[in-house]
Amino acid sequence: MFKSGCLPIIMTIVVFSSCTVQRANRIVYETPAANVPNLTQKGDAKVTGYFSLNGVEDGIGEYNPQQVGVNSTGYDVQAAYAITDNWTVLGGYSQKYLTQLYKYDTNLYRPNYLPPGSVSTTAFNGFDSSVIKYQTSVFQLGAGYNLPLNQRKTITFSWYAGFDFGKLTMNDAGLDSAKKAYTRYYSVKTVKPWLQAAFNFGNSTKPVSLSIGGRLSVLGYGNPNTNYSYQEFDYFYFDRLNSQSFLLLEPWINAQAMLPGVKWLRLDGQICLSNNLGAHTPKTSTINGSIGLTANLTNFLGRSKKQR
Numbered sequence: 001m002f003k004s005g006c007l008p009i010i011m012t013i014v015v016f017s018s019c020t021v022q023r024a025n026r027i028v029y030e031t032p033a034a035n036v037p038n039l040t041q042k043g044d045a046k047v048t049g050y051f052s053l054n055g056v057e058d059g060i061g062e063y064n065p066q067q068v069g070v071n072s073t074g075y076d077v078q079a080a081y082a083i084t085d086n087w088t089v090l091g092g093y094s095q096k097y098l099t100q101l102y103k104y105d106t107n108l109y110r111p112n113y114l115p116p117g118s119v120s121t122t123a124f125n126g127f128d129s130s131v132i133k134y135q136t137s138v139f140q141l142g143a144g145y146n147l148p149l150n151q152r153k154t155i156t157f158s159w160y161a162g163f164d165f166g167k168l169t170m171n172d173a174g175l176d177s178a179k180k181a182y183t184r185y186y187s188v189k190t191v192k193p194w195l196q197a198a199f200n201f202g203n204s205t206k207p208v209s210l211s212i213g214g215r216l217s218v219l220g221y222g223n224p225n226t227n228y229s230y231q232e233f234d235y236f237y238f239d240r241l242n243s244q245s246f247l248l249l250e251p252w253i254n255a256q257a258m259l260p261g262v263k264w265l266r267l268d269g270q271i272c273l274s275n276n277l278g279a280h281t282p283k284t285s286t287i288n289g290s291i292g293l294t295a296n297l298t299n300f301l302g303r304s305k306k307q308r
Contacts (some may be wrong), residue, residue: 025282025283028241029248029285030288031250031288032096033094035142035160038211039203041082042083042084044081044082044298045079048076050270052094071099073097074097076095076290077092087143089143090141093139100132101130103129127175127176130172135170136167137166139164143160144160155200157197159198163191163193164217166192167187169186170185184227184228186238187226188224189221190219190220192219194218195217196213204296211255212252212254214252215248215250217247219245220245220246221241221242224238237282248274250274252271252272256269256294263299265293269291269292270289271289272289274287
């Protein structure tokens with residue numbers, strides 16, 4: 001039998017577990033499409049344009065029933081040039097737009113009861129409903145090496161390194177807990193050094209090509225410009241952006257197919273996953289799906305090429 005002294009402890013555990021305070025989230029990173037040059041001869045050049053969609057953790061459904069909608073779109077423009085048969089330089093620009101709708105549940109996000117010892121300014125959310133609009137702009141620069149694994153250069157292993165420089169802005173508007181209108185903004189610059197490696201099957205001269213690889217990066221944030229209050233800043237975990245970096249592992253698969261009768265133009269599709277290996281707050285996107293076209297400028301301009 002349990003001793004009577006155990007009863008208060010058991011009751012405390014039950015009360016605390018039934019009064020867990022959840023926090024609403026803000027999204028601080030959207031996954032860009034991977035730049036996949038796969039160029040095997042000096043003078044080769046390509047330009048790619050993607051339309052992209054991002055998936056975000058804690059979407060609609062049982063995992064977060066009060067986040068009533070997320071809409072994410074964007075585009076990526078990429079370029080690459082082979083300065084030798086093996087070395088390639090690359091660059092790109094990514095623009096993402098995301099809208100997040102919240103209707104905060106009183107018991108989960110704005111609890112009437114706070115466990116003893118809770119810091120109310122941290123646990124308490126003063127918003128009733130929100131519409132958050134995000135915009136992310138990123139410039140990319142990098143270079144890397146392409147190693148042929150067979151004589152025809154149809155199977156290669158490539159690795160690249162580079163930096164992304166970007167800016168995140170969000171505009172947050174809605175009703176506070178007193179049903180009065182509010183507006184907030186948040187803007188911050190980002191930097192992300194990265195390493196990327198891939199196995200490539202086929203190349204720009206073949207009807208179909210496939211690349212499987214991944215990107216490891218460290219995402220850091222500068223000093224923000226914001227009018228969130230100190231309590232709100234802490235509630236949404238923005239304070240963590242100033243004290244730590246995100247370690248991201250982003251595996252991807254890319255497939256290209258030459259359009260019939262147009263040898264210089266290829267249909268290009270890609271799926272890129274994003275795994276935040278560090279802290280999971282604030283939130284980051286988990287998947288990027290992209291579809292677009294890749295133009296081989298060497299073929300388009302009719303420049304002479306060696307026989308492969």
